[in-house]
Structures are given as structure tokens and as C-alpha cells.
Amino acid sequence: xxxxxxxxxxxxxxxxxxxxxxxxxxxxxxxxxxxxxxxxxxxxxxxxxxxxxxxxxxxxxxxxxxxxxxxxxxxxxxxxxxxxxxxxxxxxxxxxxxxxxxxxxxxxxxxxxxxxx
Numbered sequence: 515x516x517x518x519x520x521x522x523x524x525x526x527x528x529x530x531x532x533x534x535x536x537x538x539x540x541x542x543x544x545x546x547x548x549x550x551x552x553x554x555x556x557x558x559x560x561x562x563x564x565x566x567x568x569x570x571x572x573x574x575x576x577x578x579x580x581x582x583x584x585x586x587x588x589x590x591x592x593x594x595x596x597x598x599x600x601x602x603x604x605x606x607x608x609x610x611x612x613x614x615x616x617x618x619x620x621x622x623x624x625x626x627x628x629x630x631x
Contacts, residue, residue: 552559574580 549555574584
């Protein structure tokens with residue numbers, strides 16, 4: 515089934531006058547830059563944020579969390595992850611050195627025998 519997506523012809527078919535400007539039936543003013551940035555009216559956004567803040571604050575209070583404890587918990591977790599990562603790199607570096615102590619002399623001996631042929 516073919517569908518006509520031209521609004522001018524659709525408006526004409528729906529009974530709008532044929533000389534109506536393009537898109538006149540769906541004209542809306544553009545929201546201000548502040549409304550676009552906030553995602554709605556400032557008062558509505560403020561009320562939503564206030565409501566969400568009360569819900570999150572109450573649930574944090576029930577769990578015994580404070581913003582300071584939450585920050586330090588996140589900080590300690592990140593620090594532990596960095597320490598684990600650095601320890602892994604330290605172990606990996608040890609593996610490289612241990613392997614190189616065996617592999618490099620063997621490679622050097624193999625190269626010396628290959629040159630002598």
C-alpha cells in the first residue's frame with residue numbers, strides 16, 4: 515500500500531484549504547533555550563527534582579548512608595581496583611622477566627648456531 519507523506523496534499527485531502535501554508539495545521543512555537551536545556555518548564559523540573567531528592571534521601575537514610583560515607587566507599591572501591599590492577603601489572607611484568615631470562619639466551623644461542631651454518 516502506497517502512502518502519501520506530503521503534508522500539503524494530506525491537508526487538502528482532509529478538508530483544509532488548498533492554499534494553506536505548508537505545515538500550518540501542526541504549527542507550534544519553538545521552546546526557549548532554557549526549556550530545551552531543562553527538559554520542560556523550570557517549575558515542573560524543580561518539582562520533579564525535589565520529589566526525587568526526597569525519595570532518594572529517605573531511602574539513603576533508611577539504609578544508613580550519608581553522602582560522606584557514600585563518597586568514601588566509592589573512593590575506597592576505586593583505590594582497591596587501581597591497586598589490584600597495578601598488582602596484576604606487577605605480576606605480569608614478573609612473568610615477562612622470568613620468561614625473558616630463559617627465552618632470550620636460548621634465542622641468542624639459536625641465532626649463533628644459525629649464523630655458523
